Amino acid sequence: MSTGYPPPSADTRSGLPGPVVVPGGSGDGGLPHTSGGGSVGRGDRVFKSVSVTAGCTVLLIILAIGAFLVIQAVPALRANTANFLTEKKFFPNDPRPAFGIASLTFGTLLSSTIALLLAFPVAVGVALFISHYAPRRLATLLGYVVDLLAAVPSVVYGLWGISFLNPRIQDTSRFLDVHLGFLPFFSTGGTYGHSVFLAGVVLAIMVLPIVASLSREVFLQVPAANQEAALALGATRWEMVRIAVLPFGRPGVIGATMLGLGRALGETIAVALVLSTSASISFKVLEPGGNSIAANIANGFGEANEIGRGALIASGLVLFVITLVVNVAARAVIYRRKDFTDGSL
Numbered sequence: 570m571s572t573g574y575p576p577p578s579a580d581t582r583s584g585l586p587g588p589v590v591v592p593g594g595s596g597d598g599g600l601p602h603t604s605g606g607g608s609v610g611r612g613d614r615v616f617k618s619v620s621v622t623a624g625c626t627v628l629l630i631i632l633a634i635g636a637f638l639v640i641q642a643v644p645a646l647r648a649n650t651a652n653f654l655t656e657k658k659f660f661p662n663d664p665r666p667a668f669g670i671a672s673l674t675f676g677t678l679l680s681s682t683i684a685l686l687l688a689f690p691v692a693v694g695v696a697l698f699i700s701h702y703a704p705r706r707l708a709t710l711l712g713y714v715v716d717l718l719a720a721v722p723s724v725v726y727g728l729w730g731i732s733f734l735n736p737r738i739q740d741t742s743r744f745l746d747v748h749l750g751f752l753p754f755f756s757t758g759g760t761y762g763h764s765v766f767l768a769g770v771v772l773a774i775m776v777l778p779i780v781a782s783l784s785r786e787v788f789l790q791v792p793a794a795n796q797e798a799a800l801a802l803g804a805t806r807w808e809m810v811r812i813a814v815l816p817f818g819r820p821g822v823i824g825a826t827m828l829g830l831g832r833a834l835g836e837t838i839a840v841a842l843v844l845s846t847s848a849s850i851s852f853k854v855l856e857p858g859g860n861s862i863a864a865n866i867a868n869g870f871g872e873a874n875e876i877g878r879g880a881l882i883a884s885g886l887v888l889f890v891i892t893l894v895v896n897v898a899a900r901a902v903i904y905r906r907k908d909f910t911d912g913s914l
Contacts (some may be wrong), residue, residue, distance in 0.1 A: 601637050604859040638886040644881025653883065657848045659865065661880030663875060668880045670887050672848045672860065676765065677861040677888065680840065681768025681833035683854065684776050689826060691773075693778035699781075700788040701810060711891040712785065727842030730771040735843065742766060742855045763845035771839050776829035781841035783828065787821030788814055820903050827899040829891055837863040862888040 646653060648666050656669020694808035699708045739762050749755040779786065791814050799809040815822075840861050846868065866881045873881060 583636075596802070597824075599694055635886075635889065638882055638889060642879055642883035642886050645876050645883055648876050648879070657850060659848060659880070659884075660878040666876050666880065670884050672850050673860055673862045673865050674885060674887060674891070675850045676833060676844075676859040677853070677891070678855070680765050680772060680859070680861060681770045681830060683766065684772035684833045685826065685830055687770065687773035688777040688780060688829065692777045692829075693784055693822060695777075696784035696788055697810060697814070699785050701806070701814065712782075715778050715781050715785070718774075718780075719782060723775065723836060723839045724842075726771055726775050727839035730839060730843040731763075732768065734770065735767055737769065738762075738767055746855055754852055754854055758854055759792045763843060763857045764855050765844070766854040768843050768859065768861075769854070770834055770835045775836065775839065776833050779832055780822075780825045780829045783825035784818065784822050787818040787825070790821075791817045815823050821898055823903055827896055830895055834888065834892055834895070835863050836861075837867045840864040841867045 604908050627909065630745045645661060645666070650665050651658070651659070651667040651669055653669050655671050656667065657672040659668040659670075660666065660672065661668040693709070699711050699715070703711060708913060742757070742762075745755040746757050750757070795813040795817065796809055803811065841864035844861070844864060845857045846865070848858040849858055850862070851858070862884045865887060869877065870881055
């Protein structure tokens, strides 16, 4: 029986029916309808505009912070009677201001390096255990505990470090001095406590949950097909992790490590509490003393005069540049290796 509608067109080569043409006075000239095509295009344009605006806003904020630091630091740098980059002492409130960031920068980099050396292997091990070894219930519980460590305020870590960890870490420092004192890092005059090593341990505990949490999430994103293929070829659990999980998650682990390093570089209260400040440059990490840029700003801002505040802001500018250089270097490492960008993130 004829319905009055034209029959569906067919592909003469395959015999399959073509697109169904919806009749009616839609004004589309008989073209097939595509549901939601216009709205999808508008959504893409809106999303692109929002993304570009957000990216530009972040860039403008960074430039504004840098400009503020430079403007506030210039008067103090002009009044400085010492070399800002090489001077160890920091006395900007004197009648003849003399200050520099040599010892502050050294202490910041040394304590952050110790923190990363201690935290990185533990954090990656915790992330691998939670993602690939632990039973599900235990992995969930450990994940909550690691995330909880990241939420602890830094002042709590500082108070814990100075009241609980400092008396107990002196035995470890004494052991390292006795048995490894032939190394310049661990030799000391017999005085322990409030050292860069203590600050590094506290910072390592603060950095560990950041690196572990992000690394865990990256390891959980490894395609199951990659892991199953390695196991099907006869790989053990560790070999599967080594050839399938770690290469895939390497960019994420590097990014997590850089975030942890940023936390260590900029940490203020915890370092200010556990360090006995001194303007010295020494690789003997067990000796009391040392300082960092952030801790020096926290300790000196309340009593600083106008030049002193400008000097502290100038040191903050140095820390800002160091953090920027670290992040740029991390990006360069990721993009330099082709296998980092081929996989996933």
